[in-house]
Amino acid sequence: MTDNAAAASWSKGTAGRRARFIDAAAFEWIKVSTVRSTWWTLFAAAAITISIGAFAGSDADPGAGVDFVLREIFVGLPIGQLAICLFGALAATSEYGTGSIRSTLTAVPKRSRLLAAKALVVFAVSLVTGLLISFATYTAGTLSLGAAVARPELSDGSVLRAVIGGGCYLGVLGVFALIVGLVLRASAGAITACVGLTFILPLMFHALGPLGDLLLKWWPTEAGQQVLHVVPSETRLAPLLGLGWFMVCTLVALALVTSRITRRDA
Template sequence: MQPRFADAVAFEWIKMRSIRSTWWTLAAAACISIGIGMIGGREALPQDTTAFVMEKILVGLSLGQMAICVFGVLTATSEYGTGSIRSTFTAVPDRLRLLAAKALVVFTVSLVAGTAIVFATFAAGTLTLGSGVPVPSLSEDAVLRALVGGGCYLALLGVFSLALGLVLRASAGGITAAVSITFILPTVFHMLGDALLKWWPTQAGRQILQVSPSSTDLAPVPGLCYFAVTTVVALVVAMVLTNRRDA
C-alpha cells in the first residue's frame, strides 16, 4: 500500500526534528538576527525616520537569512551524504509525493521560525532605541506588513534553498550556491549598480521588509510574489531532476 501524503509529511517531520542541524541553524538565525537588530536599534538617531529605524533594526536578517539557507539545503543533502536517501525512497516510492511533503515541512518550519525571529528582532530592537528616536508601531500598516511578510520571505527562502540542495545533492555546493544567490551576488550587483538587481529573486523578495519602498526596486508585495513564483519553478525543476535520477 502506497503511503498517503499525510504519512509522507509525518515521516519528513519526524526526520527533520530528530536532526540536530535543524535546531542549530534555526537558533543561529535567531541569534544573528536579534543580536544585530539590537545593535542596529542602539545606533538609531532621533533624526532618523521610522522607515530608517526599521531598516536598522531588521538589518540582521541579511545575515540571519543565510542560516535559513543552510537549513533548507541540509534538509535535502544530509540524506544524500549518509546514504539514507535510499531508505527514504524505499519507504515512500512516489518521489514527487515525498518531495512535496518535504517542501511543505520545510516551508511550515521556516514560516513559524522565521515569523518568530522577525517579531523577536523587532521587539528586541525597539527596546534598545535611545531617547527621542521614533519608535515603529505595529499599528502602522507598513510596519506590520514588513514583519509578517518577513516571515513569509524566510519561509520561501527555506524552500528555495531546499530546491538548490536537491539539484546539487552536496551540502558544500548547495550552501555555497544558496549563500551566493541570496547574499553575495546581490551585494555585488548593488556595488556595480547593475539593473539586474531589481529582478534578482531574493532581492525582490526582501523588498517586503521595506517600510518605505525604493523607487528602483519592485514594490514589496509584487516582489514577494515574484520570489514565490521563482521558488515554485525552482522546486518543480528540482523535483523533476530528482525523480529522473538514481538515488
C-alpha cells in the same frame, strides 16, 4: 534519530497500506525534528538576527524616519538568513551524504509526493521560525531605541506588513535553499551556492551600474526582501509584489527540480 532509523520506524507504522501525502509529510517531520543540527541552525538564525537588531536599534539616528529605523533593526537579516539557508540545504543534502536517500525512496517511492512533503515541512519550519525571529527582532530593536528616535508601531499597517513579511520571506527562503540542495546533492556545494546566490552576487550587482540595478530589481531574494520596506523603493519592485515574485520563482524552480529528480537515479 538517523534518517535510516526514521525510515524504518515510519515504514513499520504504514505497513500494509499505500503511503499518503500526510504520511510522507509526517515522515519528513520526523527526520527534521530529530536531528540536532536543525535546532542549532535555527537557534543561530534567531540569535544572530535578534542580537544585531537590538544593537542596531540602540544606535539608531534620532533624526531618521520610521522606514530607515525599521531597516536598521532588521539589518542582521541578511546574515541570519544564511542559517535558514543552511537548514534548507541540509534537509536535502544530508540524505545524499549518508546514503539514506535510498531508504527514503523505499518508504515513499513516488518522488513527486516525497519532494512536495519535504518542501512543505521545510517551509512550515522556516515560516514559523521566521515569524518568531521577525517579531522578536522587532521587539528587541524597538525596546533598545533611544527616547528621541521615531518608533515603528505595529498599529501602522505598513510596519505590520514588513514584520510579518520578514517571516514569510524566511519561510520561502528555506524552500529556496532546499531546491539548491536537491540540485547539488552535496552539503558544502549547496551551502556555498546559497551564500553566493543570497549574499555575494547581490553585493556584486551594486558595482555594475544600471545593469546591476536591473538585476537587483528582479533577483528573487532581493525582490523578496523588499517586503521589509515600509516605504517602497522607486527602483525596486513593490514590497508585496517582490515577495510574490520570490515565491513564484521558488515554486517554478521546485517544479523543475521535481521533474528532473523523477527522471534520474537516486
